[in-house]
Amino acid sequence: DAKTTQPPSMDCAEGRAANLPCNHSTISGNEYVYWYRQIHSQGPQYIIHGLKNNETNEMASLIITEDRKSSTLILPHATLRDTAVYYCIVKTAGNEKLTFGTGTRLTIIP
Amino acid sequence: GAVVSQHPSRVICKSGTSVKIECRSLDFQATTMFWYRQFPKQSLMLMATSNEGSKATYEQGVEKDKFLINHASLTLSTLTVTSAHPEDSSFYICSATGLKETQYFGPGTRLLVL
Numbered sequence: 001d002a003k004t005t006q007p008p009s010m011d012c013a014e015g016r017a018a019n020l021p022c023n024h025s026t027i028s029g030n031e032y033v034y035w036y037r038q039i040h041s042q043g044p045q046y047i048i049h050g051l052k053n054n055e056t057n058e059m060a061s062l063i064i065t066e067d068r069k070s071s072t073l074i075l076p077h078a079t080l081r082d083t084a085v086y087y088c089i090v091k092t093a094g095n096e097k098l099t100f101g102t103g104t105r106l107t108i109i110p
Numbered sequence: 111g112a113v114v115s116q117h118p119s120r121v122i123c124k125s126g127t128s129v130k131i132e133c134r135s136l137d138f139q140a141t142t143m144f145w146y147r148q149f150p151k152q153s154l155m156l157m158a159t160s161n162e163g164s165k166a167t168y169e170q171g172v173e174k175d176k177f178l179i180n181h182a183s184l185t186l187s188t189l190t191v192t193s194a195h196p197e198d199s200s201f202y203i204c205s206a207t208g209l210k211e212t213q214y215f216g217p218g219t220r221l222l223v224l
Contacts, residue, residue, distance in 0.1 A: 034212075036215075041201075041218070041220075042217055042218060043114075043116075043203045043204075043205075043215035043216050043217045043218045044154065044203070044205075044215045045215070046112075046212055046214055046215075087153075093211070094211075096142050096159070096207055096211060096213070097144075097156060097159065098144075098156070098205075098213055099156070100146075100154040101153060102153055
């Protein structure tokens with residue numbers, strides 16, 4: 001699976017949109033981009049995933065660049081409960097394993 | 111939907127004893143379950159992958175005789191830490207996949223070995 005690069009930490013003001021970037025320049029055509037988050041002392045929570053089209057659900061939006069070498073997770077109206085470590089993971093279709101990197105520690109500021 | 115539970119949520123045991131952790135998929139049948147370990151301020155590390163009715167596949171460096179995994183049904187997998195020692199103290203997390211390959215994680219079990 002392709003390696004991902006994320007900033008180690010970010011701050012965002014409460015109520016604003018949080019935009020979390022992820023680089024995956026070596027991604028292959030059959031690899032999906034998955035986003036999970038882990039709130040302190042809890043198991044990771046699935047957020048969203050996509051292949052090449054932008055995706056939106058009740059939690060977030062995922063914007064994938066046309067060349068698929070990077071993506072951005074958008075939390076449209078961040079709340080204090082969104083403070084967590086966010087993991088961007090590239091996973092090959094048919095390969096069930098997830099490899100967690102160090103993620104981005106997002107802190108929502110009141 | 112896609113809820114995974116773990117029991118217990120935390121456990122304290124004496125060195126040399128064994129501890130069993132249960133992982134259940136509550137509202138879906140899990141074709142595959144995974145066990146991870148997370149040390150403080152580190153990321154999750156995959157320990158093993160298990161499929162119902164077959165032997166688990168362990169990641170390199172994980173002792174299969176120390177971390178016994180049983181996946182007896184499509185909704186239950188257990189991890190037994192045998193002869194636990196203080197260095198086994200960690201946060202153990204399971205996950206499960208259904209038909210759509212997305213992994214859903216349990217809340218984790220914090221193990222402290224004294």
